[in-house]
Amino acid sequence: MAQPPFAEVSDLAAWVGQEIPAEDPRATAVLLAASQVVIAEVGPKVAEDWAEVPGDVSAITVQVAARVWFNPQGLIADSIDDYSRRWDQGGESGIYLTSGERDLLSKYRTKAKGLWALGTTRGDDCADQYLDVVNADTPGTLEEPIPFLPPGA
Known part of the structure; x- marks a missing residue:
């Protein structure tokens, strides 16, 4: 309308x-x-x-x-x-x-307009190049990890 x-x-x-x-x-x-x-x-x-x-x-x-x-x-x-x-x-x-x-x-305005940088690295927590995935249906269990590309790679 x-x-x-x-x-x-x-x-x-x-x-x-x-x-x-x-x-x-x-x-x-x-x-x-x-x-x-x-x-x-x-x-x-x-x-x-x-x-x-x-x-x-x-x-x-x-x-x-x-x-x-x-x-x-x-x-x-x-x-x-x-x-x-x-x-x-x-x-x-x-x-x-x-x-x-x-x-x-x-x-x-409800949100800012413009450009900004959003960091996407996770520091040393992901040095093994995999991210752990938690199983939402069964707390405490992990799914197969997701590959992670560290900064500068």
Whole structure:
């Protein structure tokens, strides 16, 4: 089941300082897309568990939507005759979260994102190159050992 946006069209209208009808399809689409970016950051399970969308999540959704509302093509510069305007790109385009927005949403994540190293060696305990396997059905008895490749082999 698709979730409704994390903010109302009236919230977006207030933020951008424009009158936007409540049923405006573009505003609804932008808010839905912004909400999906937030869901991708915090995880779908977290978002489903909210009885009420937290205020900071709603505010971030509106900020993301406003960026797209004002600059749907993701332009970094525009000029007409002798008038020119340049937007702060920040290396991103389209619908995205800034690093500050990601930091604010980090408290809702259930698991850390990123890379890490997971050690897989067992030290001297496995120097004979076999791991003992305990029989779960008969406690205290062992099954045939599993071959183990020691570090550096």
